[in-house]
Amino acid sequence: MSTPHGGSAAAPSAFRLYGPRFQTAPTELYRQMRTRYGPVAPVLLDGDIPAWLVIGYRELHYVLSHPDLFARSSRRWNAWDRVPDDWPLMPMVMRSPTVLCSEGEEHRRLAGALNDALAGADQHEVRQYAVQAADRLIDGFCTGSKADLRADYAARLPAMVLGRLYGLDPARADVLADAMTTMIDGGPEARRAQQFLLKTMGELVAARRQRPGPDVVSRLLAHPADLGDQELVPNLVVLLGGGHQPTTEWLGNALRLMLTDDRFAASLTGARSSVREALTEVLWEDTPTQNYLGRYAAQDVELGGQPLRAGDLVLLGLAGANTDPRVSPCPGASPGRGNQAYLSFSHGEHRCPYPAQELAEIIAAAGVEVLLDRLPDVELAVGVGELQWRPSPWMRGLVALPVTFTPVTPLGGQ
Numbered sequence: 001m002s003t004p005h006g007g008s009a010a011a012p013s014a015f016r017l018y019g020p021r022f023q024t025a026p027t028e029l030y031r032q033m034r035t036r037y038g039p040v041a042p043v044l045l046d047g048d049i050p051a052w053l054v055i056g057y058r059e060l061h062y063v064l065s066h067p068d069l070f071a072r073s074s075r076r077w078n079a080w081d082r083v084p085d086d087w088p089l090m091p092m093v094m095r096s097p098t099v100l101c102s103e104g105e106e107h108r109r110l111a112g113a114l115n116d117a118l119a120g121a122d123q124h125e126v127r128q129y130a131v132q133a134a135d136r137l138i139d140g141f142c143t144g145s146k147a148d149l150r151a152d153y154a155a156r157l158p159a160m161v162l163g164r165l166y167g168l169d170p171a172r173a174d175v176l177a178d179a180m181t182t183m184i185d186g187g188p189e190a191r192r193a194q195q196f197l198l199k200t201m202g203e204l205v206a207a208r209r210q211r212p213g214p215d216v217v218s219r220l221l222a223h224p225a226d227l228g229d230q231e232l233v234p235n236l237v238v239l240l241g242g243g244h245q246p247t248t249e250w251l252g253n254a255l256r257l258m259l260t261d262d263r264f265a266a267s268l269t270g271a272r273s274s275v276r277e278a279l280t281e282v283l284w285e286d287t288p289t290q291n292y293l294g295r296y297a298a299q300d301v302e303l304g305g306q307p308l309r310a311g312d313l314v315l316l317g318l319a320g321a322n323t324d325p326r327v328s329p330c331p332g333a334s335p336g337r338g339n340q341a342y343l344s345f346s347h348g349e350h351r352c353p354y355p356a357q358e359l360a361e362i363i364a365a366a367g368v369e370v371l372l373d374r375l376p377d378v379e380l381a382v383g384v385g386e387l388q389w390r391p392s393p394w395m396r397g398l399v400a401l402p403v404t405f406t407p408v409t410p411l412g413g414q
């Protein structure tokens with residue numbers, strides 16, 4: 001089953017990690033993978049590039065806890081000779097001086113600086129930014145009687161708040177949000193979008209050097225880790241892109257859950273605690289980052305009964321692991337609403353930084369709460385079955401979330 005260029009290359013029936021099946025029923029696909037291969041499945045990426053997808057909870061936890069065996073840098077990849085320059089997933093594997101690609105001491109230095117820069121944000125201020133941004137977005141559509149809560153709301157709110165934290169104005173943050181979606185989807189425009197983001201961040205760093213302020217960029221510039229421009233710019237793109245996209249899907253998927261599931265109907269009429277419950281349930285059932293690329297085997301190693309070769313690409317099957325029947329015994333029943341043992345933010349030294357997780361939760365919670373306050377009779381404009389998931393094996397989010405409501409007066413303000 002294994003070859004020098006990735007063990008899955010020879011598996012005749014490896015699952016393709018692209019195409020419409022991911023759109024409709026990924027959970028069913030993970031179930032089939034588990035039945036055929038167990039917790040570690042051979043898969044094929046675009047262009048039939050082989051990789052392993054880890055969908056067992058224990059196995060994924062093991063991978064994430066052993067960076068010595070499953071390392072982060074793509075320089076270890078053994079399939080570089082099979083990848084064309086214009087490979088759609090190139091932005092995900094390209095080497096860059098970022099926290100994502102670095103290992104060991106270098107990673108601790110970069111991750112420490114990003115962590116401190118994010119932790120310096122005042123949580124009350126973040127909440128205020130989020131409420132203001134939510135109100136501004138709702139003002140944009142509340143006089144009509146319908147909206148698409150994904151395009152008009154969830155896909156914009158996180159970038160607007162992160163933009164404020166960077167000191168950007170809302171209009172520029174909006175343009176960045178579009179570019180990030182294009183880059184993360186990995187289509188033919190992905191590389192151009194990445195170039196655009198790099199250029200915009202470069203301009204921002206130059207501006208903050210001249211005039212520092214109470215923002216994330218200025219805190220990074222002043223950090224004792226002493227990041228140079230070559231490191232600062234790509235790491236700012238990672239923060240913005242890595243923060244915006246999953247928070248968009250977290251908010252959108254939570255809104256979907258609350259609008260479609262009777263258990264959450266109470267919060268549409270005011271019971272607040274359900275918002276946090278919905279956010280937690282989404283992390284178990286429809287986690288924003290369903291699969292993540294990834295890790296590289298540092299040596300030949302057996303994982304979940306599969307023989308991995310040094311340099312094999314290992315994908316983090318976060319959604320698959322969260323719904324592993326050994327963790328969640330009956331399908332569809334998440335293991336306890338308060339239980340936070342999901343792997344949605346990953347685990348180990350490369351996990352999503354804690355201050356980032358807190359920021360994301362503040363933004364998503366404010367997004368749901370402000371919307372329900374402003375449009376108390378909001379309801380889905382189509383049948384639940386008509387809602388479509390985006391065709392990405394990486395992110396779990398809706399194409400659109402059309403709703404109707406009684407028109408209300410805009411609040412105005414900033």
Ligand code: HEM
Pocket residue numbers: 064099100111114238239240242243244246247250287288289292318344345346347349350351352353356357359360
């Ligand atoms: C304000 C919003 C957010 C920011 C600024 C942010 C930032 C980051 C950063 C800097 C990393 C890289 C950590 C490292 O390699 O050391 C990261 C990783 C990650 N984040 Fe976040 N994030 C945000 C929201 C989210 C959300 C909402 C999710 C999903 C629920 C998420 C899931 C992940 C995952 C799965 C990783 C990969 C970790 C790994 O390689 O093991 N993030 N995030």
